[in-house]
Amino acid sequence: MFASATPWLLATEATEESEGIDLLLPETSELIAGIIAFAIIFFFAWKWVFPTIGKTLEARQAAIKADYEAAESAKIEAESLKNDYQAQLAQARDEAGRIVEEARQAGESVRAEVVARADVEAAAIKERAAADMSGERDRVAASLRREVADLSLDVAEKVVGSSLDRPSQQALVDRYIDELGGLGN
Amino acid sequence: MESVILAASECDVSQEIICAPQDVLELFFFKDALFTIGGFHFTRTVFLIFLAMFIVLGLLYFGLRKGEKVPSKFSSAIEALVTFVKEDIAIGIIGPEGVKYAPYLLAVFMFVIVGNLFEVTPLINFPITSRMAIPLFISLVTWVIFVIVGFKKNGLRYLGDLIWPKSVPVALRWLVGIIEFVSTFLLRPITLAVRLFANLVAGHLMLTLLLASGWIFMSSVGDIGVRSIIGLPWFVFGLGIYVFEIVVAVLQAYIITLLSAVYVQTSVHPEH
Amino acid sequence: MEEIKGAIALVGYGLAAIGPGIGIGIVVGNAIQAMARQPEAAGMARTTMFLGIAFTEALALIGFVLFFIA
Secondary structure, three states: OOOOOHHHHHHHOOOOOOHHHHHHHOOOOHHHHHHHHHHHHHHHHHHHHHHHHHHHHHHHHHHHHHHHHHHHHHHHHHHHHHHHHHHHHHHHHHHHHHHHHHHHHHHHHHHHHHHHHHHHHHHHHHHHHHHHHHHHHHHHHHHHHHHHHHHHHHHHHHHHHHOOHHHHHHHHHHHHHHHHHHOOO | HHHHHHHOOOOOOOOOOOOOOHHHHHHHHOOOOOOOOOOEEHHHHHHHHHHHHHHHHHOOOOOOHOOOOOOHHHHHHHHHHHHHHHHHHHHHHHHHHHHHHHHHHHHHHHHHHHHHHHOOOOOOOHHHHOHHHHHHHHHHHHHHHHHHHHHHHOOOHHHHHOOOOOOOOOOHHHHHHEEEEHHHHHHHHHHHHHHHHHHHHHHHHHHHHHHHHHHHHOHHHHHHHHHHHHHHHHHHHHHHHHHHHHHHHHHHHHHHHHHHHHHHHHHHHHOO | HHEEEEEEEEHHHHHHHHHHHEEEEEEEEEEEEEHHOHHHHHHHHHHHHHHHHHHHHHHHHHHHHHHHOO
């Protein structure tokens, strides 16, 4: 297919023979076009691109600076807020600690009081019980003694067969029992 | 692909191993004008020059139009480009007074980079900077700028220091002076123009020959059978060069801008 | 001579490219050394490197021009 020249491919083939030097020499039309195009680009760059980009960069710099400053002040504010909160928190913690301590002390004193009262009460109860007991014993001992005296008199009356002078005998027996009690003790 | 295939249309695939056009220069001439106004031929190249201009204007305009606080990706890329030319090239090389030359350098950079990238743009495939008109014009403008700045900043001492350098032994001054004179006033503009031009011509030639050869051999498989496999390495190699040419396009745009700045700087501070 | 005109110009360009090829290699090599030694001066070294390349390359570019003129 490409072995022979096809017309559409040769549409732009040079009609006259081109010399090597032709490649080095600028073509007038291209030179004019190049100058016009380059001049337009240059004026565009000069009058529009650099002013615009300068403005953009300046605006951006200002914006960034403003942002930065805002952020800085916000940071400072946040810092102080944080410090406030921390102080408050510490205060609250102290408060709580104090309250707990107070409660603990109160509890301690209540406990001590309760214990003391209980001790006192227990001692009183014990004492009363001891008193009750000794009173009872005395009473029992007295009644026992009287019983024993009566019994011994009865026994002696029976043995002697005559009524003894009861009151004097009674005294006698009591003395014996006392002696015995003293011996027993 | 038309402009690529154009080159080697008369290739005899049964005889040759690479399809070179009979006259390589055909690749760079678009003789038939779309229309002509008083000797001005509006050819495809002229059209591409204006297309490049509109692309540059469009990129700059749409990239910088809004100037938002938080730029989009496209905007920040264009901004970075403009800032790069201004800060790194103009101010970084010429010094604080380089701001004055920033618009010129930006125009050079944008125009040349777009013109170079036309080389690897599908459907265009033709670098406008491979025509001598544009590199020559840019290097002449740079030449005029640095000569004028040199004389304005230093007066006649600019020329005097150049051809009679004080830092060189007396016996050698005339020789160094001649070399400096020729190098500054003749070689600088020529090399500045030819460097860009030559790189793009070479790139365009390589891409065209390799890709066209590959395409022509592979598509004539019906005529030459298994021999058409020769096109495959050509095509693959061409694609490798294609990537390389993208780098070259950007680098050459950077270099011509950088050297323009350096030449202006040597006129602003000739003692360096 | 007309048939081998192109070939002679090509040879001329090839010869013209040898020197700059070596020169650019030396320039870039030394620039890389300088950058490696003093990374903080890399920007300056890079600029000077491009300048050196530009001057060295001039000969090759003149050869390229002569190829078309011859």
